[in-house]
Every structure is written in structure tokens, then in C-alpha cells.
Amino acid sequence: MNQTNQTIAKNASVLMASQLITWVLTLLLTLFLPRYLGAAAVGKLHFANSLWAIVTIAVTFGMDQLMVKEIARDAEKTAVTFSTSIIMRGLLYLVGFAAVVAYLRLLDYPTETVQIVYVIGLSQLFGLFIGAAQSALQGLEQMKYMSLATIAAKSIHTVIAISLLLLGYGVLAVAFVTVLAAGINLTIQIIYLRRLQPLRFSFDWRAGVAMLRAGSPYLFTYLFLVMYQQVDAIIISMLVNDTTLGWYSAADKLFGTFLFVPTVFMTAVFPTLSRMHKDEPDALPKLMRQSFNLLLLLSVPIGLGVIAIANPLMVLLFGAEFTQSGPVMAVLGLVLIFTYQNMLLGQFIISIDRQNAWTIVMVVATLATIPLDLLLVPFCVSQFGNGAIGGALAFVVTELGMVVAGLILLPKGTLNRSTAWYSVRVLLAGLAMGAVAWLLREQFILLPVLAGTAVYLISVIIFRVVGKQEWRMLQTVGAGIAQKFGKGKAAATAVGD
Template sequence: MSEEARTIAKNTTYLTTALVIQKAIAFLFFLLIAKLLGDVGTGEYVGAFAFSSLFSIGVDIGLAQVLVREIARSPERTEKFYRTTLGMKLVLGVLVYGALMATIVSLNYFGIPHPGISVVAIAGIIMMADSLVLTGTSIFRGWQNLWFESIVIIVQKIGVLAVGVAALFLFPSAFNVSVAILVGSLFSYVLLGNYLSRRVGQPWRPSFSKTTAKFLLRLAVPFAIAGVFSTAYVQLDSVLLSILQGNSAVGLYSVAAKTMNAFAFIPAAFVAALYPALSSFYVSAPDLLKRTVDRALRYLLIIGVPIAVGIYLLADNFVQRLGVSYGPSAEAVRILVPSLIFVFLSFPLGSLLNATNRQHWQTAIIGVSLAVNVVCNLFWIPAYSYLGASAAWFVSNACYFILDAVFASRVVRISWSTMFVSAIRVGLAAVIMGYIVSASLPALPLFAIVGLAAICYGFVLVLTREITMNDVRFLLGLMRRPVGGNVQPLPPEGL
């Protein structure tokens, strides 16, 4: 294995491990918040961070991605790029923070529902701190050194969890939880800044070079547009729900949305391992590109369907553990969770478009899906509250997948007929698994039900030959394969 391949493999391992740990800690922390703050307090917390996340687009404006790329190309310009970016972000941060607070104060003046002003104020400071942290981590990514970023991610989440749990049990409120997260964000920046000061010189001192700023801003435009679409796509539903229905509706909706999003790291990690292979095959082996995409879709279908079915059937059991006030969330979970299948299948299709230099198609797809989401939310939230937001998310994700599928099919000839056969087999296995789950609910503990369901699901897939030893060998090879290194051809299907 080449030194470059070893570096990429180590970086992928570091970051993937850190992100999995981060997702797990974040989801557990959210469940604790939901249980101890109730639907109204949780809605205030989620709504405040949805507002700040939406405004955060104006602080970064795509500069993070530009830093990674340009520092990787010209490491000797790190200090100039970093300090100029820091100067721009400090100015933008103050302006955006002012706009955020002006928006909340205006909503309050006109009597429109919104999260608490004090919570939004803290969330806005976190927005600025996180943007500075993102600038620091972009330097490490440009240097192709992700171990320190991975450590910072894990340490920050553990610190937030410790301080946050103490705040929840001693002084439970959305404001105090937000302060705990602020402590973690500031600690992350101090940690990164101290390390960078030994590598870059004086990263704490921002500067402003008009020439450098123009250069970075010109390159950041396409990334900024993509960032606007993707951030709005994720956060706008909670913001609209907060304005149109209030904190309680946001709290009920957030339980369903966070539960679904907790599993998004699975396709993200899977595609992270495949992306360099897709890029390579596009240039050198079109047949392998098609075969890889076909397999990625089939494997993510096999993984996504049982997760969606399991959560759908266990929705009532799950939300009851958070408290009586969350009972209505079960219906939102049942509306949202089927879209998890669309999310899983969209990842490899979007990755294919990016790997084949068609990222502008992907940006347009996100934009169209965002428009569908906004229109549906504006019509359905006033009538159906959080259930309307759940339905809007389902429809927009279905739209996202359909558009991805249409445009990806213009790049490679995807075997949709084979996918249809796989969907029938997977559906049969999921139905049998679902019956086992439903029949076992009154008699067995949750962990036993999950284990039994997984065994039954896997047995049916093997019995119908949807999963073969060839698939097992491929997946084991994928886990061992250094991302970005030499990629071996895939064996034929069905062996």
C-alpha cells in the first residue's frame, strides 16, 4: 500500500470513528433532553438551534470547503488563508448574529411564536464559535491530518454530555443546556487554536487581505449556494413549525426527526468508502462504476428497510419511554420513518453525481427538493401541525430520491429491474421480521426483540439468495479497503 493510501485509510478511520461516536452521544443526549425538558422545553431548544443553523449559512458562506481544497494545493499559504478567513468570519459573524437577534425580536414584537430570546442568543454565539472551529478543522483537512479533528470531536461531545447532564439534573432548562453546549464549542476552539498556534504562527490574530479575500470569496460561491440549499433543507421545517405552531409542536416533531436522522451516518459512512472508487471507475472502468452503484443501492436497501420497519412498529414503545407528553409523536415517527429508505438510497446516487463531475446537478436537485419541502410545509403545517411537517419531509425526500435516480440513470445504466427483484425479496423478509416484532412485543424485552428480528430477517435473505457469500466477501473487502487507495474489481453478481 502506498504512503498516500495509508494516509487516506487512517484519516477515514479516524473521522468515521469520531463521527459514529459523535452521532451516538448526540442522540443519547437529545433523548435525555427530551425526557427531562418535555415537549415544550425540547421544542424551545431545537427551535433555537434550527434558527441559528439557518443563519449560520451567512457566516461560513462556503469558505470551509475552499480552505480544505486550497490549503491541500498550497500548504505554504495556510497562515494567510486562515487569518484572512478568520477576519472575514468575525465580521460576518457579528452581522449575522445581529440579523438573527433582530429576527427573533421582530417575531416577539408582532406576537409570532418563536423560541426564547435568551436561548436563541446563546445558540447564536454557538453558531459563531462553531464556524471558527470549522475553520480550524478545515486547516487539518487541508493538511490531510484528521486525527486531531477526530480527538476534538470526541472530547467536545464527551464534555458537552458531562456538563449538559449536570445542567439537566440540577437546573433543567433549554437555556442551561445551551450554555453547556457553548462551553463545549468554546473549549473546542481553544484546543484547536492552541494547536494551530504551534503550527501556523499567530492564528488568534485575524487579518484582512483584500486580494486574498476576493480570491477565497470567488471560489466559495458554488459551495455557498450548495450550503444554502442543504442547510435550509434540513432546518427550515423546524423554523417554520416554530413560527406557525410554537415550541410544543417543534418538540413533538423533533423526536421523530432526530430518531430518523440518527441513522443517517450509516449510508454516509458506506458512501465515504465508495466515493473514491466511483471517481476512479468513472475515468478508468465504466462497467465497474455501474456494478458498484448497483451493489451500493442493493446493500443500502437491505440495511435501510429493516431499520425503517422496526422503528415504525416500535414507535409507540419508543416514545412512551420519553414521557406521556410525547405520545402524539408516535404518529409523526410512523409518517417520517418510511422516508429513511429514500434517504439511504439517495446517498450513493448523489455520490455518483458528485464523483462524475455533475455536482451542479446535485445542487439543483437539492434546490428543487427544498422548494417542494417549503411549499408543502406552508400548506400543511397550519392545518396539521407537526404531522404536516412530517408529511412534507416524506414527500420532499421521495422527490429527492426520484430526481437523483433520474439524473443518475443518465450517467450509468442502473439495473432497476434487478433492484425491483431485490426489493421484493427484502420486502418479504421485512414482512416476516415485522410479524416477529409484533408478536413478540408483549412477551419479550426490547433488546431480545431486536436480536430475534435481525436473525429472522437475515435468515430469509439468505434463504431467498438475496445475500450470498459473494456479498459477504465484498463487504469484508470494503471494510478492509483503504479509501482512496487501489480498488480491486468487484466479483460478478450472484455467486
């Protein structure tokens, strides 16, 4: 393996290990926050994070991606590129902060909500600088330091936040912990960045304007992506109340943890697919079909299983106060099936140089989300007394629409009748599993989970869902994941030393 390939493999392994560790820490905090803070406080925290997610992506203005490219091409530009970006981010942050203040006053949010938004805003200021440091480290191909800082900050955040919750502190204290964690993350990254490249702060206004101009194409894509992910929370907070948003937040956070499966899948599979495609140029449709089939094989039992046990699952994890999160989680279980495929479709379409078409799909989905939320949230309040269900239903419509658009954008013949027949068999196996889990949903949650899993495995065998190609692919994926995690752990240990 040449030096370039070794660097890529090492960085991929470290990032994989970092992703696993931060996922576990995030899941742990996700389980504690709702149970100890309650629905209203969780809703306020979720609103603050969603609002600032949109503001910070606008403030970043596509500079992250631009910095990576510039520094990767010429490491000597690290200092001037980093310092120019830091100053531009700081100036744009002031504009963003003023917009947030005006928005909060216009809609007359409660005092505690405003305080939480301001505290989260301070952590996001650090986050903007962290983004610049991460981009510089990524351009220098030193992702291990970025991962180390992320793991250290996330660990401290999780430990201190859980400790404060156990001691009886409230949501404002938890919000301040995010500021501390962000400060630690930034400090670690700056220390390592200075070891790699001397940092001399200088600013050229013309260079700053040029950076914004060059970053604007990236801004457009990422702004719509973040808005698509966060606009539900903003609209729910406007139309209903913090408690309803808290119900939505608990389900949404848990939904996010289930996306670890396709994320790991994509990370492990696509390098293998790329190598196979290089050796067999005509094999791309076949490789896409295999990936589509395997993600369907994974997503259907997870999605339908979540639908069946959503109510007892949410009560078990978060307490009786989050009973209303159950229906929301059930709807998001259906969304999971579509989202898994969208992650694959989006990646594949981009890989065949049709990223502009996929960006248009994202824009349409984002624009459609707003009227859907405005229609479905009040409707679900009147029909079910739970507007959060409306936010989840809007997600169903947009994710399904993206699947349809993605399938249309695929080259002709990529998916065929065999794919359709495979999908039918997987769905039949999933429905059999879901029916059993649904019938046992009132029992201790482990019983429907185990029974449903057994039925799904038996159904998969009966319907001959997993053939030789699928088994071979599963073995390849498993080996890739094991290899990457193994290397990642070794690399993480080396960083720690």
C-alpha cells in the same frame, strides 16, 4: 503504500473513529434532553439550532471549502488565509445576528426562546471560528487534531449537560454548555494549528472580498442543503408551538442517529469501489447495483421496523410526554428507506461529474419543502392535533422525489431488471418482518424487535435475497469497517499519548 496513501488512510481512520465516538455521545445526550427538559424546552432548543444553522452557513459563505484548497496547495498561506477568513466571518456574523434579532422581533417570540437563541448564537460565533481552524488543519492534512478537539469538546458537553439535567437545571443552562464546549474546541484547535504554522493576524480587504467571491459557488450548494434540513423546524415554530416542535425534534434527532449506518457504509465501501473501478473500468454499473442492493437490504428492515415500534420506542426513550412523537417517528421510518438511497445516489452522481444536476435536485427539494410544510402542518393540526406529522410527511414527499430524480440521472443501464426483482424480494421480506413486529407492538419492545429480526433473516433466506455477490460485498464492507475502526482506535490512542 506511498506517503500520500498512508496520509489518506490515516486521516480516514481517525475521522472514522472520531465519528463513532461523537455519534455515541450525541445519542446519549439525545436520550437525556427530552426526558429531563420536556417537549416545549426541547422545541425551543431545536428552533434556536435550526435558525442558527441557516444563518451560519450563509455567514461562512463557502470559505471552508476554499480554505482547504488554498492551504493544501500552499501551506505558507495558512496564516493570511486563516486570519482573513476569521475577520470576514466576524463581520458577516454581525449582519447575520442583526437579521436574527429582526426576525425574532417581527414574529414576537417569547422571552425565553429569544434568550436561548442568543446563547446558541454565541456558541455559533465560536463555531464559525472552529470551522476556519478545521479547514486550515484539513488543508494541512492534520485531521487528527481536529478529531481530538471535537471528541474533547463533545465529551465535556455531554458530561456537563447531563450533570446539569440531573441536578434540575433548565434549558438555558444546557444552552450555555454549548458555548463552553465550543470555546474548548476552538482553543484546542488553535493550539495545534499554531504548532503547525505560525499565526500572524493580518487583513487585506481586497483578499477578503476575493475570498467571498471565490466561495460563493460553495455557498449556494451548502445553503440549500442546510435549509432543506432545517426549514421544517422553522415553519413548525411559526405555525404551531414549542411543544409540537419538541415532538418533532425528538423524532428528528433519533432519525439522525439511524443515518450512522449509511454514513459508515459509504465511508467503508467507496474506497473499495474506487479501487475496483480502477482495475475494472467497465464495472461501475455492477458496483452501483451492489451498493444499491445492500443499502436496500439494510434500510428496509430498519425503516419498516421503526414504523412498527415507533410509538412504544418514543415513550420508552423519552417518556409519556413524547407519545405524540410516535406518529412522527413512524413517518420518518419510511423516510429512512429513501434517505439511505439518496445518500448513495447523490454520492454516485457527484462521482460521475454530474454534481450540478444533483444541486438542482437539492434546490427543487428545498423550494418544495416550504409550501409542503405550509400546507401539511396546518392540515395535520386539524386532522390529528399534531402539526409535527405534517413536517415529517413533507420530508416523505421530497425524499421520494429525490430518489426518483436520482434514478433518472443515473447512466442508462446502471440499474436493471435484476435490481427491480431484488428490490421486490427485499420489500417482501421487510413486509413480513413489519407485520410480525406490528402484531407484537404492544408487548415489551424487545419481543417485536427480536421476532421481527428473526422473520426478516428467515425471509431473506427463503427469497434468496443474499447471493454470493452480496455476501462477498458484506464481507468487504465488514472488513473495511473493522480495519478502519481498528486503525482509528490506534490513531486516537496515539493522539492521546
